[in-house]
Amino acid sequence: MIDFSVDPEFQKKLDWMNQFVREECETMDLLFPEQGAQFDPNYTAARRHLKPLQEQVKAQGLWACHLGPHLGGPGYGQVKLALMNEIIGRSPWAPVVFGTAAPDTGNAEILALFGTPDQKQRYLGPLMAGEIVSCFSMTEPQGGADPGEFTCSARREGDEWVIEGEKWFSSNAKFATFLLVIAVTDAEAKLTERMSMFIVPTDTPGIEILRNVAIAGDFDPENGHHAHIRYNSVRVPLDHMLGNPGEGFKVAQARLGGGRIHHAMRTVGICQRALDMMLERAVSRRTRGRMLGDHQLVQAKIADSIIALEQFRLLVLKTAWLIDEVEAGRLPHGAARNHIGMCKVGLATLYHDVVGRALEVHGSLGISLDMPLAKWYGGHMALAFADGPTDVHRSQLARAYLKKAVPADGLFPREHIPTRTAAALARYPDARDG
Numbered sequence: 001m002i003d004f005s006v007d008p009e010f011q012k013k014l015d016w017m018n019q020f021v022r023e024e025c026e027t028m029d030l031l032f033p034e035q036g037a038q039f040d041p042n043y044t045a046a047r048r049h050l051k052p053l054q055e056q057v058k059a060q061g062l063w064a065c066h067l068g069p070h071l072g073g074p075g076y077g078q079v080k081l082a083l084m085n086e087i088i089g090r091s092p093w094a095p096v097v098f099g100t101a102a103p104d105t106g107n108a109e110i111l112a113l114f115g116t117p118d119q120k121q122r123y124l125g126p127l128m129a130g131e132i133v134s135c136f137s138m139t140e141p142q143g144g145a146d147p148g149e150f151t152c153s154a155r156r157e158g159d160e161w162v163i164e165g166e167k168w169f170s171s172n173a174k175f176a177t178f179l180l181v182i183a184v185t186d187a188e189a190k191l192t193e194r195m196s197m198f199i200v201p202t203d204t205p206g207i208e209i210l211r212n213v214a215i216a217g218d219f220d221p222e223n224g225h226h227a228h229i230r231y232n233s234v235r236v237p238l239d240h241m242l243g244n245p246g247e248g249f250k251v252a253q254a255r256l257g258g259g260r261i262h263h264a265m266r267t268v269g270i271c272q273r274a275l276d277m278m279l280e281r282a283v284s285r286r287t288r289g290r291m292l293g294d295h296q297l298v299q300a301k302i303a304d305s306i307i308a309l310e311q312f313r314l315l316v317l318k319t320a321w322l323i324d325e326v327e328a329g330r331l332p333h334g335a336a337r338n339h340i341g342m343c344k345v346g347l348a349t350l351y352h353d354v355v356g357r358a359l360e361v362h363g364s365l366g367i368s369l370d371m372p373l374a375k376w377y378g379g380h381m382a383l384a385f386a387d388g389p390t391d392v393h394r395s396q397l398a399r400a401y402l403k404k405a406v407p408a409d410g411l412f413p414r415e416h417i418p419t420r421t422a423a424a425l426a427r428y429p430d431a432r433d434g
């Protein structure tokens with residue numbers, strides 16, 4: 001009933017990807033390592049190398065596979081996407097080469113789900129073709145993860161919406177052709193109906209990027225790509241609302257599940273690469289007359305990493321399968337929610353543990369920028385916060401299970417052995433005779 005094999009035709013595609021990512025995408029990582037280089041449409045040298053690689057991906061039918069046919073994409077579903085993303089996760093350039101880079105993936109998903117035919121033609125088409133980059137502008141400097149604290153607002157004036165307020169960590173805003181901005185349109189409404197989503201072309205007057213914040217792993221603190229933006233009476237026509245008035249929360253929610261699971265899938269790839277590095281170092285370096293891999297504490301690091309990676313990989317695949325079942329209508333809406341939360345929490349822990357151990361086994365070389373591990377190590381916290389902090393998901397997951405938990409009837413828990421033994425003896429009074 002449960003089958004972990006991959007069908008041979010698809011395996012051939014994965015084999016092609018494996019070789020292509022190692023040979024071509026990892027080469028891009030070395031040639032163009034600058035922060036944000038993957039998303040910069042004006043980086044002509046990088047674009048010149050990128051285009052032919054994207055063409056090869058398209059020729060293989062592997063381009064932009066995050067959207068399934070029901071949303072107008074070529075995708076094969078989340079299980080196959082999980083296997084693909086494991087390979088893509090090895091390389092920072094690979095998501096762009098394969099047309100599956102965040103935040104464009106999630107943005108494409110909500111444009112496909114909620115966009116009008118005109119919005120799809122103007123924004124989704126070029127986005128899916130890899131011609132433009134987009135940005136999702138939701139988090140606020142004072143509001144963080146809590147939409148209840150959001151103050152950036154939009155008011156209607158004639159046949160326009162006027163957006164006023166600030167957003168924080170709007171990734172890739174400086175490269176984007178358009179921003180998806182969530183703003184309060186009815187402050188009195190309940191939280192889930194308080195906001196609306198707007199498509200804002202980046203050349204609209206009034207958009208002010210205050211700073212481009214850099215994060216761990218970036219090289220230049222003043223040239224990051226997570227924008228702190230002020231919207232100064234930014235005007236968009238009425239037809240630039242995505243979804244209906246008051247549906248902003250619903251639209252935003254629709255993109256977050258996909259983002260979280262895709263990050264989880266790619267985490268498997270990067271952690272597998274870190275594990276491979278750990279193994280190589282363990283059989284290459286000698287200390288105290290033995291190879292590193294002959295020391296038991298190094299063996300423990302390796303074994304713990306293998307187990308954690310396999311456990312997480314299985315969780316991601318099961319979650320991907322649940323999402324596919326929901327989309328096929330065989331499971332109810334929301335049936336994958338808890339598992340997506342588990343992936344979100346688990347990915348940061350796995351990333352921290354496996355990359356951290358690989359770094360430690362490499363010693364000073366590991367923490368140096370001669371190896372990719374130190375940069376990756378900083379990345380685990382970025383993944384812990386992106387798409388909502390890990391703690392929020394941990395808490396939501398626990399609450400979902402607590403809601404279903406049934407209190408014990410009496411003084412003792414249902415598993416209390418003396419109580420259960422008494423009940424068993426009451427059922428079989430002669431059981432212990434003779």
Ligand SMILES: Cc1cc2nc3c(=O)[nH]c(=O)nc-3n(C[C@H](O)[C@H](O)[C@H](O)COP(=O)(O)OP(=O)(O)OC[C@H]3O[C@@H](n4cnc5c(N)ncnc54)[C@H](O)[C@@H]3O)c2cc1C
Pocket residue numbers: 103135136137138139143144145146168169170171172215226381382383385386387388389390391392395
């Ligand atoms: C690399 C990266 C890229 C990002 N890209 C984007 C983007 O493109 N667009 C965008 O809009 N945002 C983006 N973000 C922002 C991201 O969504 C926020 O970082 C996230 O929602 C958390 O908000 P905050 O950072 O303000 O943390 P806070 O909300 O201040 O949370 C800080 C800490 O407080 C605790 N906490 C907060 N809320 C709760 C709760 N309900 N229960 C328990 N504990 C809680 C947790 O420990 C949490 O880690 C990005 C972030 C990163 C790191």
